[in-house]
Amino acid sequence: MVKAAYVHIPFCEYICHYCDFNKIFIQNQPVELYLDYLQTEIVRVMQTHDKQELDTIFIGGGTPTALNEAQLTQLMTTISRHLLPSNKNIEFTVEANPGDLSYEKMRLLKSFGVNRFSIGVQSFEDRLLEKIGRVHRKNDVLRTVEDAKKAGFDNLSIDLMFGLPGQTAEDFERTLDLALALDVQHFSAYSLIIEPKTVFYNLVQKGRLPLPPQEEEARMYELLMSRMEQAGFNQYEISNFSLPFMESLHNLTYWNNEEYFGFGAGAHGYVNGMREVNAGPLKKYMALIDESGSPITTRHKVTEAERMEEELFLGLRKTAGVSKQVFKQKFGQELTDVFKSPINEQKQKGLLEEDESSIFLSVQGRLLGNEVFQSFIGLS
Structure with missing residues (x-):
């Protein structure tokens, strides 16, 4: 029984220097056409499954909130009709960037049943945000969290990163101070990993990326665990901390090794014992849906071992x-x-x-x- 669905929106206003997810600049892209094909994929898959069984939906990217209000309405209408259960309240999360999540978009998403935001903050140090290719700044985060609360959201998660170029443990402690003062319910905090095909990977190859020593990165992680515990957050996973009963149900689906749908360009799914991967490039994703009815390019039957x-x-x-x-x-x-x-x-x-x-x-x-x-x- 599949109880979770992930929906991928690959469009971004900008590309972060560390990101290796499937993404593309939104300018001059066929966003509405992509959303049409996404609906086709969802409808065809769900013809043989019961949406009432879903307990969690997560819209990630890319940057889902890079879509304008009309495009978000198109996306949310598809999800409301074909994925969102009608007989129960579920965890319904949208990944968001502080720079482009307006109050109006928040109200729109809430009207469609979204009840949780995962906000990509990464740091409260403006100089570090600039180094990693983020365009938002500390004040954008403060506004976004305040607006989300005004819009009626009481399940907010913040993403943080440590081990960033030029970052010290003192930098990270200041970020933790500000993050914990925001009165949110959940934190995800990850160390920087240099992935191929990213700006940072190219800089590392050229010896031009000054990363903290491993001892300093370990100190940041120990600081993270200590400060979260002191603030009453339970570390329920290596990189995730929550107030009681506010764990991410969607992420627990992955860590509990349970099955989930993956919709959209480059999305991964795990259904009926098969791990599946969709085509990443938009043209190929849409062409495969036209040609075969499915954008899946790789299927692997998971053995018992x-x-x-x-x-x-x-x-x-x-x-x-x-x-x-x-x-x-x-x-x-x-x-x-x-x-x-x-x-x-x-x-x-x-x-x-x-x-x-x-x-x-x-x-x-x-x-x-x-x-x-x-x-x-x-x-x-």
Whole structure:
């Protein structure tokens, strides 16, 4: 049963220097035509599924709020008709940039049932925002959060980044001070990862990107965990913190290794045991829908061994870890039998802990999560 849907809007007003998501400058693009094809994809998929089963919808990008009000109305009408359940309240999130989320757009989105924003703040240091290619500034964030509250939103998430070029732990602490003063319900905080085909990747290749040393980045992460705990936020996943009962249901779908729809150019989905990837370029996405009725370019049937591995390296992102009981229910085998060797190895390193009900990362393990995850791949 598929309980989550992701919808991708690839258009942006500008391109951030670190971003490797499927995106394109919105100027002179066939936005309305893309939204027509997106509707076609959604309608065809949902003909064989029940939208009433959905518990969460997430519209990401790109920058969904780069769309104008008429385009947003077109998009939201499609989602309201073909994805949004009519018999229950669900978590309905839109990814937003502080610079282009106007009060009018907020009210429009709320009228269609959107009840959560994920706001791409990244930093409250204007000089760092400029370095990473963001065009909003600190005051834009303050206005956006204030307007969202006025518009009736009481489930707001803020994205932060650390390990940025030229960033110090003191910079990050000032950002945390301002972020925690905003009275929002959720934070996602990620270290900068240099991805191929980005501006930052090219600068690194040329030796022109001054990144903080690993020790300073680790200090920022430790500071993050400490400050969030002091403020009453629960670290329920390596990079995510929430007030009680305000966890992101959509992201938990991924970490719980559950299935989800992926709609739009470049979107990924996981349906009926198949991991699927849509064409990324707009022309190819639309052409495939015309030619075959589906924009999917890659399908992979997930084997039982792969499912077990995914259960581990996705589930261990959660601070609660991987449940032994749930693993046994899903796979009919004991977790500690299937992965006995890597579990013992990572426990000896002090990166993994175990109790009667689950295995989970130690605090030190959260700093070295990728090393732990890698140890579970190719062994089951």
